[in-house]
Amino acid sequence: MTPLLDALFLQAGHNAALVAIGAGLLGYASGATGTFLFLRKRALLSDAAAHATLPGVALAFIVMVALGGDGRNLAGLLLGSAITAAIGLVTVQWIVAHTRLTEDAAIGAVLGVFFGVGVVLLTVIQTMSSGRQAGLEDFLLGSTAGMLRQDALVIAAGGALALALTWALRRPMTLVSFDADFATAAGYRVSRIDLMMMLAALVVTVIGLKVVGLVLIVALLIIPPVAARFWTESVGRMIWIAGAIGGISGYAGAAVSASAPNLPTGPIIVLMAAGVFVASLLFAPVRGVAAAFIRQRRFKARVHHRQGLLAIARQEPIRETFTLRLLQRENLIRADGVPTEAGRAAAAKVSRDERRWDIARRIHQDAGLTGRYDGLTPIEDVFTADEIQEFDRRIGPPVAVEG
């Protein structure tokens, strides 16, 4: 554990600390930025952008070498990747707007073709500078081994830019995500806001190439927002939660990766985020699987409880084992199936509730209130005491239930 703790507390050397901070910042920016792509149901657009960076990286290398420079200058490579990724995104937009192909087909076509062109250019580079190892393959899966201080600064600056863009435009972006037609009617230029959304994702994609590579940056744009969605119903909060999930995954993933050999940074970060996603899916309140299961169990218990008491009120024997167990646990019924005093009282109360509901549904005009009858809701939750008194007057005095 010690190497891991060292890495987590930035004590594992200069490079490991840089990578951890850089990956944390990247994760935060990508999680927050990806939120609107996800809400707009365009999460996989980031996949097209990411794959479309490859030809840009290769072209930038070729151009820089042709101009007599060092082809491996990171800023130059990132600039190239940003240009082709932007072309890729514009192409997707154009295909969707001008042909009858759907967005998923456009994304897939751009992704495959741009990546194919990138691979062709990579083989060109292999032949033109056979003596020099270009190392551009690192952009496929990321490589943090030689990360420099200026690389971390590039990530920080780009991340801050994407984050600022997302935060400044969160209101129009929310509007466009949930109701693009309304946004148009309210005077927003939807295409321009979409463009801004994609620009933010593009910036994150480009700065993520160095750390996690083009295949896995997609994961950092998609997984944190999907996980964050389980925890909140508010867009404003979702941005920060997604950012936090991405940031923690990035930081912890980089630390874990630095703590032992053969743990590549990109995949570890993605698997961290995936772990958070699975935990959210299972255990998030309200939307999580566990919460839904408990809700369902409670509902079932309520139905059985109520139906059991109604059976007692009608003096019918209860044979269903789950109901019997439920009522016995609350001491409403004895082990031999005979209701206790408390059971008879509860039964009388439930039976009265049913009768009140019968009257209420017969005489009350407001369907919005009487429509809330589901055989479970106590009538006190819906009608006022005065109204209930009126129902009681029509029913007559209470009647004791015989055991």
Place this chain on the structure above:
Amino acid sequence: MGAEFVQFSLTPILIGILASVACALPGNFLILRRQALIGDAISHVVLPGIVVAFLLSGVVAAMPMLLGAAASAIVAVVLIELVKRVGQVEPGAAMGVVFTTLFAAGVLLLEQSDTSSVHLDVEHALMGNLESLIWLRAGGWGSLFDPVALATLPPELGRMALACAVMIALTLVFWRWLKIATFDEGFAEALGIPAAPLGFGLVIASALAAVAAFEAVGSIIVIAMFICPPAAARLMTSNLERQVLWSVVFATLSAVAGYVMAGYGPLWLGGSDSVSAAGMIAAVSGVILGLACLFGPHRQRVGAARSGGVG
């Protein structure tokens, strides 16, 4: 077009054509069902499947790898459905979550296991090695009738031919069902066609085609061929029969032209080495799609304004 062509180019071109057609056929239906990206997802998750198969069997052989890849494709499809249903996540994001996670797991497994001694790496998986599927024993066109030489054909050719034949057969057998269920699922169910299993079967068949093609030609061709030829064909006609035929023509054209341009293009331009055939085939299919987007007779939505309004 002599002995050298038969030795070095005939089999890669044939394998390229078979792989392209095998992927393009199911791609037609995936595109119409808006599931075009399933090919992309499958080609990513194939990696962990292959790595696990290698770790379990200990050998780099075709059969365990195919099985592993097919199993991982099925696992991925099931996981995507699970995330979609249980988590109520929209399909695109569910796909993105699952395939990136599985891919990351595959890369991690690859790094952790001692596979450095064998030829198993991510780049190879992505880019394929179409160029290396040569037929060294061939002495010329006459070798096609020489059983001794035929026995040394690259085994990928036979497997790819089988996969392609299976895809053609499946398309023909289920043609009517696929056609009805793709355009009107409700009507299909009213007719008694099991639409949901059919949809699942389509995805599994696509996965098998992708896995078979992946082993021979890498994932770039798989992704591009699932989408580009059928998408271009869709812009050429509104008739499904003709669309499928067009897509086969486009896929074949991409494979042949892409391979030839990759192998001989640099020489014509004065270079000395060839470039990646897989990448070039994908690029050519993109050019074809681009031309179809600009000039295809049925490129616009029915009812869309000439000025290109969004319908």
